[in-house]
Amino acid sequence: MMWHRLYRRWQHYHLKDSDYQFLFDAPTRAGVVSIDCETTGLDAKKDDIITLAAIRMIDHDILTSESIHLTLCPSRPINGAAITIHRLRNCDVANGLEPQEAIKQFLRFIGSSPLLGYYLEFDVALINRIVKPLIGTTLPNQQIELSAIYHDKVIGVIPQQHIDLRFETIRKRLDIPDLGAHDAFADALMVAMAYLKLKVPSF
Numbered sequence: 001m002m003w004h005r006l007y008r009r010w011q012h013y014h015l016k017d018s019d020y021q022f023l024f025d026a027p028t029r030a031g032v033v034s035i036d037c038e039t040t041g042l043d044a045k046k047d048d049i050i051t052l053a054a055i056r057m058i059d060h061d062i063l064t065s066e067s068i069h070l071t072l073c074p075s076r077p078i079n080g081a082a083i084t085i086h087r088l089r090n091c092d093v094a095n096g097l098e099p100q101e102a103i104k105q106f107l108r109f110i111g112s113s114p115l116l117g118y119y120l121e122f123d124v125a126l127i128n129r130i131v132k133p134l135i136g137t138t139l140p141n142q143q144i145e146l147s148a149i150y151h152d153k154v155i156g157v158i159p160q161q162h163i164d165l166r167f168e169t170i171r172k173r174l175d176i177p178d179l180g181a182h183d184a185f186a187d188a189l190m191v192a193m194a195y196l197k198l199k200v201p202s203f
Contacts, residue, residue, distance in 0.1 A: 008140055016136030023140055025112050031058035032114045032144060034192035036184045037123050038086040041079035044125040048074035050093045051086075052102060052127075053184035054109055055192055057116070060199075062192045068109050069185045071096035086182040103130045114142035118167050118191050121145070146170070146191050149198050170194055 012024050035054045041047035049072050056066040073096035083089060096102075106127070117123055120143050128138040147165040150173075154163050171178065171190060174197040179186035 011137040011140045014137040017134070020107060020135045023107065023112050023135075027112045027114075029056075029058065029111075029113070031056060032116045032195075033057070033110045034062075034116045034188045034195065035110070035120075035123060036117060036188040036191065037126060038088060038182060038184050039082065039126060040074050040076055041082050042122075044122055044129075046076075047079070047082075047126070048072070048076055049099065049102075049126050049130075050074050050078065050088055050096065051184040052106055053188045054106060055185070055188050056113070057192050057195070060196055062189065062196070064189065067185070067188075068105060070102045070105060072099050072102045073097065075099075099130045100134055103127065103134060107131070107135075110141065112141060114144055115139070116144040116146065116191060116195055118146045118170075118187070118194075144195075146194055146198075149195070150174075153198055174198070 008024075015021070015024070033054050033056050035052070037049045037053070038051045039047045039049055051069065051071050053069045054067060056063045071093055073093055078088065078090050078093070097105075115124070124139060124143060132138050147167075147170065150170050151163050151165060154161075167190075170176075171194065174194050176190050176193045176197065179190055
């Protein structure tokens with residue numbers, strides 16, 4: 001916890017645009033924001049975001065009316081293997097937003113709220129590649145990894161078993177409806193529903 005506070009102070013020190021001070025302020029609303037993105041490939045150091053979605057959650061409510069779903073124009077072609085997963089072709093994103101414009105909208109939406117996701121580290125790494133040149137530092141938001149919460153719940157019920165952390169397994173175990181494969185908005189929504197299920201004491 002002490003390390004986290006020091007790192008956050010370090011991030012704040014490197015903030016170069018005061019317009020983004022709100023990222024470090026106390027959240028104006030309770031709750032979390034579920035996020036997901038689709039990409040040109042699976043290399044967080046080289047590949048680009050092509051769609052980015054975020055959905056606000058307050059208490060036990062998923063506010064789909066308070067959400068964004070952005071399409072970005074990548075700087076590199078979409079990997080063929082990635083197309084088979086999310087079915088987005090280069091022509092589908094050619095008229096997307098410039099990455100910095102999309103991230104500006106994303107930052108305004110999330111504010112200082114905690115971020116929720118599955119394999120969140122990957123998504124945040126790609127987002128930070130755009131955020132850091134823009135504001136001088138990386139996202140300071142708290143990060144909540146769905147698979148970690150799921151793991152802790154399951155290990156508490158059946159200790160020392162092998163725990164399958166694939167999202168499809170988590171979705172089925174929690175009886176979350178299948179909203180379709182690899183769409184950023186649908187994935188963010190399924191993660192939000194799974195998170196709420198895991199917060200229910202009767203799991």
